[in-house]
Amino acid sequence: MNFDLTDEQQMLNDSLRRFVTNEYSFEKRSTFIDAGKGSDPQTWSALADMGLLAFTFPEAFGGLDGNAVDTMVVMENFGRGLVVEPYLATVVLAGGLIRDVGNDAQKDEYLTAIASGERKMAFAHYEPGARYNLGQVQTTARKDGDHFMVSGQKTAVIHGGQADQLVVSARTSGNANDERGLSLFVVDASAKGVKINDYAAHDGYRIADISFSNVAVNADNLLGELDQAFPHIEKTIDLGIAAVCAEAVGAMEAMNEATLDYIKTRKQFGVPIGKFQVLQHRMADMFIQAEQSKSMAILAASTADSNEKAERRNALSMTKTLVGQGARYVAQEGVQLHGGMGVTDEMFAAHLHKRLTTINLLFGDADHHLAQVSDGLLAASA
């Protein structure tokens, strides 16, 4: 039982902390977002140069065999600086799937290109009306000679508009809500029949709705086994949950620092407002929430790579619940303690607020995951 980072992780952490502090100022970030590209080429290649894009890939494909704890270190720092690069989409989600179920040829093609920064990818899974139910897939892939014809709608695809290729889940058998019968395909974003509505997101990310209309996908682009994708989708979402929970912890800590700084300097009635006991206790509770969330984000990162499904899903749902609630508390109170300044777009706190809020909506909100844990209790008692 120990909570220490390895020396390598500590180094990674330190260099990322420096990078975010020195190279990713709030002002720079704003210009990146205003450019509307979903990724800043210089930043992305800097991340590639740091080896970050390959860290969690197998050594054979240029990586370091990193795990979810490494991802936690990365995402926590991204959270502190609100880095909006497509790391989650490309490396954690799409890259993670290819790493976990791709064949060697696919790994060679995609992981290497991701690692070098040449290629961006995204994971198109959620569908309109599915809400957070992972098995609810109506997009179909119909076998047609040596192709699959993919048709359907995907929604809330993180950085879907910036991806060169999309990993798409589609139904190859079964009914709309069946867990069996799902398969994964790598689809070119530029393929005929792919239509992407790319939106800015409130949090500075990009997010897309994507429709597939009889898109012809070569059978070679089937990722993993036919009909067997569901457990891999679950695991990938769990990796995503662990990643955004770590990001939330970084953003909570940044919010707490910004707020603490603000209430120590901002004066009302002749004294710094941090002298008011009500704000002190509120700040103490924000601190407690961040610490509790950090503990759970560690649990999530330590469990997300596991293949023991029930235990893993329970730990991840516990984490997403607590972090979602903690993020909401810290986001709301952080703005409240900033007073009027907190609701202006010029304050970093406002942007931390927005990201913390949307993290709760990603991969299932606190209510959704509390229900998972709760129903797990029922199953355990049966």
Add this chain to the structure above:
Amino acid sequence: MNFDLTDEQQMLNDSLRRFVTNEYSFEKRSTFIDAGKGSDPQTWSALADMGLLAFTFPEAFGGLDGNAVDTMVVMENFGRGLVVEPYLATVVLAGGLIRDVGNDAQKDEYLTAIASGERKMAFAHYEPGARYNLGQVQTTARKDGDHFMVSGQKTAVIHGGQADQLVVSARTSGNANDERGLSLFVVDASAKGVKINDYAAHDGYRIADISFSNVAVNADNLLGELDQAFPHIEKTIDLGIAAVCAEAVGAMEAMNEATLDYIKTRKQFGVPIGKFQVLQHRMADMFIQAEQSKSMAILAASTADSNEKAERRNALSMTKTLVGQGARYVAQEGVQLHGGMGVTDEMFAAHLHKRLTTINLLFGDADHHLAQVSDGLLAASA
């Protein structure tokens, strides 16, 4: 639309306030409780003399045709002084049922005796394992000549051990959870086969578990129509809910006054602790909770007499939810703000805490009633 008490209600309120203040001190109350009788003869006859025990009965039987708003006025004052007399059991519950479904002979026998203070009654309805589900009745009444033979278990009978007669719900047809098939009987507490386990309650009341083993009940003692008791049971419980919610409001106001008084006088670090902003805001929230609860207790009292079942039950469940939550908040914070003193039995605040806590457990707790409101939303949307 008006929230004013009538002149009669205002007079009732004033005289009760005086009675509770002058005749029902905390010290006296303790001696009444220690006596273990569940009712103090002098107090009970004083209430009878004030006409209180008859207020809500028909004029023809010595009453004043009062309504649930009158009961609210009474119970709010009882809440302020934590009066532990069997008013709720005798007048509101058992008396209310006899008033609503009894025939003239029954009314003449029981209401007149209740009004004069000669007779106490209780309503035995809830059963072991039923929790707050009103239709869950397994006690049976089997017709046998001109008698019914009653057998079964009742639990949490408020002042059941002090009653001369019990109004007992029993199944005369149907299955355990059917709403149809329930009937009501007046049963002598001293009848053969009635076994009463009379307990002190944490809040100073008395509460009993009662078993019926082939108790012979004369067919004349059937109250209302055979098999048709359920809607009357519901309405009686609603009257009970309105009553205890009013009581809770009185107790919350008393808790707020006691706490305010305490934090204005108790000094720490050289100043009254009421000068600490955190306690000020906590006190403000206690005040807000009491005001919101009061608004809902008025709604409950104004609706409890209605025969429009869906609307009435929804209003009562809304009220019990909000008052249950408010009572919990005020009870917990009241003790917390009293510090160490708050957890000692010598403080009035401790007793307010206990009564506010048990009120949440009577007739369905906040969770139970929130579920009723919630499921009502689903029904309304269908």
Add this chain to the structure above:
Amino acid sequence: MDLNYTPEQEAFRADVRQFLDDNLPDDIRERVQKRLRHSKDMTQRWQKILHEKGWGASTWPEEFGGTGWSPIEQIIFEEECALAGAPRQLDFGLRMVAPVIMTFGNDEQKKRFLPGILSGEDWWCQGYSEPGSGSDLASLRCSAKREGDHYIVNGQKTWTTLGQHADWIFCLVRTSNDGKPQQGISFLLIDMNDPGIDVKPIIMLDGEHEINEVYFDNVKVPAENLIGEENQGWTYAKFLLGHERTGLANVGQWKALMKRLKVVANEEQDGQRPLIENTRFRDRLAQLDIELRALELTVLRVLTDKRGPGPQASILKIRGTEIGQKLFELLMEATGQDAIAHIPDALELDYSGPRAGSIDATPAAGDYFNMRKLSIFGGSNEIQRNIIAQLVLGL
């Protein structure tokens, strides 16, 4: 005690509803009900329509052209307007500066300013807060020096909501530095077209332009624009804050929003079922429904209390803003991941491009972010709790 509306009140409600059916323009209704971006034009058009009916000022006495309605009638009117999708009337003129002018202004000022407020021709904004003086309003520094029959105003105001549209601003200005900070404050009405006034937008966290900074550089204001007596402005400001808090309960709007939220919960899908069948979501909806009912009854209790709304009005501000924020939070969570996309163009009525999810998802997150202001502006909820503790509880 009778919680039913009287037959007269019900008849009044029917009249209001009929009027709204007949007169509320469809485009305005649609903008409001879809929670799209509001415009100056829609607010002014609607005010004009109300004014023509004689309903321009539901809270004013008849002598000034108001309706002379009772508090209950005002509430019924507001509720029906909100449920029908009428835009909120502009508080700054109708409910803020007007009561001050009526109570403390002279006859000339009443004649000059009230008609423009009533007709909606004059757009008013508020000049209270300054950088560094938010909750601590009395520390304000924007100065007005008397020079002959004018005041020369210098300084800055901030958080000026909708100031970009304004014809007039009512300001608290410092006319003296003697005595306590509260004692040297005056209440001045300033023409926004005066030379030396500069309005700069502040962008809110939802990306919208709703608030502003207003700079005064040697602005010459006729002395006849001073309300009441010099250095007595604090008294008028406190009077006004009392008025503001009662309105902030916002029950009518929240009821309209709750109604919409229930529709949304039926329309949004949660996999194989409508969201309303999700027990956890529905329980939160039910909880909020209960809290809103308690707030509504408390507002009615306070407004019908013969003693009038005292500092207890702070309760309404606190609960009203808390409930409003939770409503917007639930609306956002109801639309889930669809709420994340930020499509500013889609907040216009003529938008026909793609949008993420349903029409309810479009404004959901932006509104949630924007509404964080509710517990901050108009006297933060911390200040309101201080008021309760000090003025109601005597702590």
Add this chain to the structure above:
Amino acid sequence: MDLNYTPEQEAFRADVRQFLDDNLPDDIRERVQKRLRHSKDMTQRWQKILHEKGWGASTWPEEFGGTGWSPIEQIIFEEECALAGAPRQLDFGLRMVAPVIMTFGNDEQKKRFLPGILSGEDWWCQGYSEPGSGSDLASLRCSAKREGDHYIVNGQKTWTTLGQHADWIFCLVRTSNDGKPQQGISFLLIDMNDPGIDVKPIIMLDGEHEINEVYFDNVKVPAENLIGEENQGWTYAKFLLGHERTGLANVGQWKALMKRLKVVANEEQDGQRPLIENTRFRDRLAQLDIELRALELTVLRVLTDKRGPGPQASILKIRGTEIGQKLFELLMEATGQDAIAHIPDALELDYSGPRAGSIDATPAAGDYFNMRKLSIFGGSNEIQRNIIAQLVLGL
């Protein structure tokens, strides 16, 4: 980073569990698991059994007869003891006065007092709070005047938990009125059998006798019972408070209680189904399960932090007590109306009379009431938040 216990730690856990299986007396286990009234005898018997095994003091270094266990081993031990139904060891001796004696006492004092604590023969209680000095501990007035080789103690202590059983009391006493209030305080050990000591019960809101007032009337205490230096007691008290807070997280006990709560949720009926099938109840159980897991991990993080537990320990006290209170609240609500009956006799093991509802209902409400103390005693949670604000956040 590895959240698994090492094989050595797992082996240690198995040893502890085996020992508990073999040695924890059934009657004691039953009392604890049924949450019946605790007795002095059961605490002392169990301490004796542990002492004979060499496990009398899991938190002490070996040189004083402790186990010398690592923090993780201590946690495993506590958790297994709680899960098995062992009674809580008496903190006042083992975890409060003992560390002070070890750190600040002289060799004579160590030899004299530690063995009795370890064996459980000496029952200790705490004399800190006084009427009027609760959270503001430094304002205490109970005086000790030096006369020759004795101190003469006069004054009153209160909130003295289990003082009715005590052989010894460790007291903060005022030995000087010079300087700041903190500067004149000394740390004195007093024999409860000394003439002039009077113990009066305070009945808690659950009706139980657990705390006391202790009066000192010219009590003659040998000067050799002074710990460390005169007037330096405040330093030792602060040291001790740090120790107390870490223990207050109580994770082992809460895990045992959570386990029981899950059983209760399966056993209690909600009409036609077990309570666990009630979604609303189960969701609250799940929420608490999550919070407890977060607390557990935070405790482990703090305890394995090489920098040691600083003022962050206040988090553990706050969350530990909040979670404990919620557990008892849920236990009470699980048993519903059955919890209302108050049957003091049924808290004894040999009770065979009637009881309302299940065995879990008997102590449910009383425990809930009693546990309100958790957020008040040992430095109220308000004080803990002050500590975080001031010492951790620098406010």
